[in-house]
Amino acid sequence: MAALIIGMALVTYALRAIPFWLPLAGRSPRARRFFDLLPFAVLGALIVPGVFQATEPPAAGVAGAAAAAGLAWRGRPLIVVVLGAVAVTAAVSASF
Amino acid sequence: MKPGSPFGTDVRRGALDGVSIALGYLPVALAYGLLAKGVGLSLWATMGMSMAVYAGASQFLALTLLGEGAGTGSIVLLTLLLNARMTLMSAAIARRFSDRRGPMRALAAFGVTDETFAVLTLKQAALTPAYLLPLEFVPYAAWVGGSAAGYVVGDGLPASLKAGMGVALYALFIGLVVPAVRASRTASIATGLSMMLSALISRGIGKGSAIVLTALLVAGGMAAFGPQDDRAELTTSEEEAS
Known part of the structure; x- marks a missing residue:
């Protein structure tokens, strides 16, 4: 059980932490626009069909x-x- | 720190927005604690998973698979797939998080969830630690506390209240999206497209992948092919009532 919890925790934290240390996207206008649109693109999918x-x-x-x-x-x-x-x-x- | 938002105000706003999320987490955490007990986890393991993993959908998945006798490797692999969307969300938060100190960034990363992402990216333009950390860790406390409570005392809420609280997270998402949709045509188009696409895609594949695929297609598609001159209307206004 400890191995399972540690494994799940490491995987999940890595996914969360990587972008805080390695900027994945540049500062181009298109990248900015992508991240401006992202909340709406994610929220629509979180609301429907749930x-x-x-x-x-x-x-x-x-x-x-x-x-x-x-x-x-x-x-x-x-x-x-x-x-x-x-x-x-x-x-x-x-x-x- | 920007003028007009001193430390105390940011902390207060962050904690208050955090309470909105925590309210939605409580019934889910209670259900998780109860289910964990049913599957045969110890109280320690139940709380440990909530404290260390802090990702609801994958925790439920783990319980279900444990109940079916699945191995550690396959559960960890599925956790990776289910939580891959966190990277997208963290990227959006990280680029706006003002603090450069390592420990602060490590903490901020730990509290990224669907819900904290939604509030952080839509409510306040500048993300200071004073706003972000209370916003992330009030829900965390509710998640861990609720998991323990569900395990120990069970899920004693009346069915109608439970149904009501089950809608809290959707109400949170709607409450965040509606003001932006009202103010911006681009936001309405992105949200509408995402809802339609998600309704179609989620029939075929799992929840985590459906969200990632929908978000990439909608935000990526609109960023690549949409008009490039309306950025101003998308940026969040500096705080309505809170």
Whole structure:
């Protein structure tokens, strides 16, 4: 078990640490643009399809996600967006 | 340190943003602790894995494979594949992390996750250690503490609350993306493309690879072929309410 944990930890930390020591990409405009776009390219993939599988039935999670989108659209702070979505999802989930 | 964001303000903002992430980690960590006990891990191994690996999806994968009798080598190899996306995320954070000191960079690298990456790259332009470290290590404490709690006391949350907390991480991602999408057409196109592509790709391959492939195709494609003159609209505004 110790070997497994150490192996997993080393592999994962190496993946995280390498870019902090070896800059993988240059400072060209294209590289900058790639890294500016990266958060959106990653977040889209983190939200879909996961959000449709987050709760059973999916409707509760989708309602929570819609609440989050509405709160964020109105410029509410992140913590309010998260707590609002949790409350809406819990309420919808409890009503099933 | 840039003017207008003294040390204390950065720490406070970082900790507060960290709490948003920690809230989402708690139910996942509880479930992990409970499952680890079910698979037969000791409390020490359960917590040790959370403390040393700190990567939820691969920890669940390890438990599942241990339950099926898989060997150490194959679990470590799958961990490498599943967590390869961390390198992409670390690269984005590293180029904006202002501190050059070795130990500081080593610490900052340890706390990179999907969620800390999302907040760090979208909320604040200049990444000081005073903002980054609390943001990364508040969720870490929740992850380790939650793992232990799940193991020891089990997952005693009512089902509806658990469902609610299960959506917290998605709410976090949505809360980060919506203001940018609202302000920038380029951000909307990138997010929309990524959602569509991910929906297609994730049917065929595993979660980690689907995220890497989608991100590379969308960001790479748009950086290579998109217009080059709209960089200004993508840079994050310096902090809305927090």
